[in-house]
Amino acid sequence: MNRAGQLFLVFFVAAVTPASAWAQAAIQYDKIEIKTDKVAPNLYMLSGSEGVDPGHPDGAGGRIGVLAGPDGIFMVDSQYLQIGDKVLAAIRRIDPGPIRFLVNTHIHGDHTAGNATFAKLGAVLLAREELREGMERQPAPAPARDPGRLPVVTYGMGDPVRFRMNGETVELIPVRAAHTGGDTMIRFVNADAIMIGDFYRNFGYPFIDTNNGGSLKGALEALELTMKTAGPNTRLIPGHGTYINRTDIIPYRDMILAVQTRVQQLIAQGKTLQEVLAAKVTAPYDAKVPGGLLPAGAAGTSADRFVSMVYAQLKEGR
Numbered sequence: 342m343n344r345a346g347q348l349f350l351v352f353f354v355a356a357v358t359p360a361s362a363w364a365q366a367a368i369q370y371d372k373i374e375i376k377t378d379k380v381a382p383n384l385y386m387l388s389g390s391e392g393v394d395p396g397h398p399d400g401a402g403g404r405i406g407v408l409a410g411p412d413g414i415f416m417v418d419s420q421y422l423q424i425g426d427k428v429l430a431a432i433r434r435i436d437p438g439p440i441r442f443l444v445n446t447h448i449h450g451d452h453t454a455g456n457a458t459f460a461k462l463g464a465v466l467l468a469r470e471e472l473r474e475g476m477e478r479q480p481a482p483a484p485a486r487d488p489g490r491l492p493v494v495t496y497g498m499g500d501p502v503r504f505r506m507n508g509e510t511v512e513l514i515p516v517r518a519a520h521t522g523g524d525t526m527i528r529f530v531n532a533d534a535i536m537i538g539d540f541y542r543n544f545g546y547p548f549i550d551t552n553n554g555g556s557l558k559g560a561l562e563a564l565e566l567t568m569k570t571a572g573p574n575t576r577l578i579p580g581h582g583t584y585i586n587r588t589d590i591i592p593y594r595d596m597i598l599a600v601q602t603r604v605q606q607l608i609a610q611g612k613t614l615q616e617v618l619a620a621k622v623t624a625p626y627d628a629k630v631p632g633g634l635l636p637a638g639a640a641g642t643s644a645d646r647f648v649s650m651v652y653a654q655l656k657e658g659r
């Protein structure tokens with residue numbers, strides 16, 4: 342490949358790689374343990390241990406949901422490929438039955454890289470059409486390119502897709518371009534719980550992956566949709582971090598709106614991105630956002646990544 346080609350490849354890979362992947366080399370997969378949390382009589386959440394995943398120091402990888410029972414297992418997200426055996430062992434401790442369905446909340450590898458492992462066990466993979474398109478585009482190396490990782494059933498922005506299994510109604514609620522271009526919230530109606538993916542996070546500042554189709558406007562809409570869909574006691578389960586309820590969304594949304602307003606003012610004054618970052622517009626929130634000033638990949642700290650995204654979205658008139 343000539344020099345221009347090499348340069349193109351470097352920038353292309355940089356542009357399509359989520360920040361969490363930059364830390365991938367340092368993830369200590371062999372040290373990850375899977376913790377299981379029962380949130381309802383037949384609904385469980387699996388998460389990775391602390392301190393072994395530099396991109397997610399609060400808990401390795403993305404959270405997995407498991408609805409178990411006589412009708413088989415319904416899974417949400419699949420974690421890293423490298424720990425498939427540990428995830429499977431954790432599921433088997435809950436229920437020995439067939440894994441029938443697996444839905445992805447969004448495209449990122451910490452939520453989807455293990456897809457093929459469960460597809461090979463017979464699970465039907467489901468996701469937004471945009472997620473599948475994004476996966477097909479990604480220049481992932483083998484074995485991550487395994488075609489078995491691709492969703493088999495896809496859906497768009499219409500009514501929720503509903504599953505009736507194990508006495509539960511599971512709703513796959515499509516979310517317009519928010520954390521990524523193909524987000525889905527998964528609601529367990531009887532358990533009164535919603536897995537909301539990564540458009541809300543309580544470790545670090547919001548991450549809106551515009552390279553994978555996410556948008557600031559969509560993220561704000563997703564937060565509104567969450568508050569509308571959830572009841573007062575509904576447990577909201579983010580892809581990372583602690584559980585919340587709908588009132589916790591309010592200060593989070595207000596923080597995004599305040600930062601957006603401040604960045605808009607600075608843009609109106611003709612400030613460059615460097616000047617906006619130097620203005621430390623997140624300062625009033627930094628003490629309240631755990632991990633907010635930790636490095637978050639190539640863009641600097643989590644706060645820098647967030648402010649850079651807000652700046653770019655406003656500059657583009659989004």
Ligand SMILES: [Zn+2]
Pocket residue numbers: 447449520539
């Ligand atoms: Zn994510």
